[in-house]
Each structure stands twice: as C-alpha cells, then as structure tokens.
Amino acid sequence: MRTFIAIELPIEIKNSLSKIQEKLTQTLKISWVKPQNLHLTLKFLGDISPKQLNKIRQIITEITKTTSDFKIKLETLGIFPNAHAARIIWIGANQLPLELKQLTERLETRLAESGIPQEQRFFCAHITIGRIKSHFIPSDLKKAFDKVENDVTGANWEFDCKEITLFESTLGPDGPTYIALERLNFLK
Ligand code: 2AM
Numbered sequence: 001m002r003t004f005i006a007i008e009l010p011i012e013i014k015n016s017l018s019k020i021q022e023k024l025t026q027t028l029k030i031s032w033v034k035p036q037n038l039h040l041t042l043k044f045l046g047d048i049s050p051k052q053l054n055k056i057r058q059i060i061t062e063i064t065k066t067t068s069d070f071k072i073k074l075e076t077l078g079i080f081p082n083a084h085a086a087r088i089i090w091i092g093a094n095q096l097p098l099e100l101k102q103l104t105e106r107l108e109t110r111l112a113e114s115g116i117p118q119e120q121r122f123f124c125a126h127i128t129i130g131r132i133k134s135h136f137i138p139s140d141l142k143k144a145f146d147k148v149e150n151d152v153t154g155a156n157w158e159f160d161c162k163e164i165t166l167f168e169s170t171l172g173p174d175g176p177t178y179i180a181l182e183r184l185n186f187l188k
Pocket residue numbers: 004040041043044126127128169
C-alpha cells in the first residue's frame with residue numbers, strides 16, 4: 001500500500017487555504033489539492049509491505065512518545081522547483097521549529113531501518129496547495145501571487161501540532177483519497 005506520514009491541519013486553516021486557492025484560480029489554471037486533502041507531509045513512504053507497515057507503526061510510536069507538542073506558523077507562499085519551471089505551489093513555514101526539525105530527522109534515520117529510502121533534499125515544511133500541470137506564463141504566476149500576497153502576510157496561520165498521522169493514499173481518476181490509518185499523539 002502507498003503510504004505517507006503527515007501533520008493534519010485544523011479545519012479553519014484548510015478553509016483559509018482554500019480561499020487562497022480560489023483567488024489564485026482567477027488567474028491560473030492549476031490542479032488544486034482538495035481542501036479536505038491539505039496536509040503537511042513529513043515523510044513519503046511509497047509502496048510498503050504489511051511487514052514494513054508493522055515496523056513503521058512501531059518506529060513512529062516510539063518517536064512520538066519522546067516528542068513534545070509544538071507550534072507551526074504558516075506565512076510564505078512558494079513554488080517548487082523555481083519560478084520558471086514551477087510545478088508545485090505551496091504555503092509553508094519560514095521558521096522550522098526545533099521539535100519539527102528533530103522529528104523529521106529521527107523519522108528519516110529510524111525509517112531507513114525498515115528499508116525506506118532516506119530523503120536527500122532538505123526538509124521544507126510546506127503544504128502543497130496546487131500542482132501546475134501545463135505550460136504557464138511566469139508573469140501570470142507573479143500577477144496571481146501579487147493578488148494574494150496581503151492575504152498570506154496578513155493571515156495568522158499558527159496552529160498547535162500535537163500528533164502525526166500515518167496515511168494510506170489511493171490514487172484514482174479524481175485524484176488521491178487519503179485514509180488515516182493511525183494517529184499518534186506526542187508526549188505532551
Ligand atoms: P508534498 O505534496 O508535500 O510534496 C502524499 O502523496 C504526499 O506525499 C504528497 O502530498 C507529497 O508531498 C508526497 N509525495 C508524493 N509522491 C512523492 C514522491 N515520489 N517523493 C516524495 N514525496 C512524495
């Protein structure tokens with residue numbers, strides 16, 4: 001099964017991000033992530049076997065037992081990989097909380113034990129809100145971003161992160177469906 005580990009978002013933040021998507025749509029043609037599917041990925045696990053799933057459950061249970069709650073503040077609208085070859089539009093954190101940094105490092109290190117390849121790129125705490133599927137004009141992207149700049153900088157998208165979720169992802173013709181297999185609370 002295809003799985004990943006993520007931080008779920010409060011409903012108010014999902015609703016606000018959905019409004020940003022609507023505003024950007026007026027200028028750009030993009031495949032937007034459905035509001036209910038918005039999440040902050042910690043680790044993409046890919047296709048795993050039932051045996052790996054058991055080991056992964058054990059590992060994430062151990063890690064969450066020694067992780068404390070933390071706050072995340074979303075304040076930046078960004079693109080991957082760059083303005084001219086943009087594929088992903090995201091909203092993310094400027095400051096990576098120390099607990100989140102340590103959490104992702106521990107996940108990477110421990111999950112490698114169960115055969116999950118380690119991520120080579122730096123971790124960037126982001127929520128993918130849209131995927132650009134076709135050619136676009138960079139100036140249109142800039143125009144769209146300018147339109148929502150005040151909404152993003154003026155927002156107060158800070159939330160408490162108290163747990164992580166192991167998701168199963170099923171790909172279908174209408175996009176992916178995510179099912180929470182397990183939610184693991186932090187220590188406090
Ligand atoms: P991202 O959108 O935050 O980049 C569930 O599919 C999540 O796993 C996606 O939201 C995506 O995170 C991440 N993901 C999907 N396919 C991936 C891949 N091949 N490599 C790394 N991350 C992937």
